[in-house]
Amino acid sequence: MATLVSPRVTNLVGRISAALLGGYALAFGFTAFFSVYLPMSRPDRVVTASLLCFAVWVAAAIYAFAARSALYAWLLIAVLTALFCLGAYLPVDLRTRP
Numbered sequence: 001m002a003t004l005v006s007p008r009v010t011n012l013v014g015r016i017s018a019a020l021l022g023g024y025a026l027a028f029g030f031t032a033f034f035s036v037y038l039p040m041s042r043p044d045r046v047v048t049a050s051l052l053c054f055a056v057w058v059a060a061a062i063y064a065f066a067a068r069s070a071l072y073a074w075l076l077i078a079v080l081t082a083l084f085c086l087g088a089y090l091p092v093d094l095r096t097r098p
Contacts, residue, residue, distance in 0.1 A: 010070075011069065011070050012070075013070075014069075014070025014071070014073070014074065015064050015065055015067075015070045015073060016064075018060075018064040018070060018073040018074045018077055019060065019061035019064035019065065019073075020061075022060060022064065022073070022074060022077035022078065022081070023056075023057045023058075023060035023061050023064065023077065024057065025077070025078075025081045026056060026057070026060045026077050026080055026081045026084070027053040027054070027056045027057040027060070028053070028081075028085075029080070029081045029082075029083075029084030029085040029088065030049070030052070030053050030056045030084050031049045031050055031052075031053040032049075032084065032085060032088035032089070033049075033084040033085075033087050033088040034048070034049035034052065035049045035050075035088070036087075036088050037087075037088075060077055063076065063077070064077070
């Protein structure tokens with residue numbers, strides 16, 4: 001029985017989606033985390049984190065295509081995104097939500 005989509009195509013689609021969607025989520029988490037924790041005034045923290053997030057997104061896209069498989073790319077990007085987002089949204093005592 002012939003399959004409609006080959007494993008190579010699914011791997012490529014997985015890598016592209018990891019680069020685009022996962023990279024965007026990682027850049028958001030990075031921005032939120034560093035908007036809270038950089039040792040600057042709030043406007044400077046937000047601008048600096050927002051500018052650096054583009055480099056993070058590019059690094060995530062490069063990693064998505066350099067990883068051993070699409071699954072490994074998604075796993076690392078998802079774990080880093082979860083850590084950044086949890087780190088940004090957990091500190092209630094700082095009262096500085098991103």
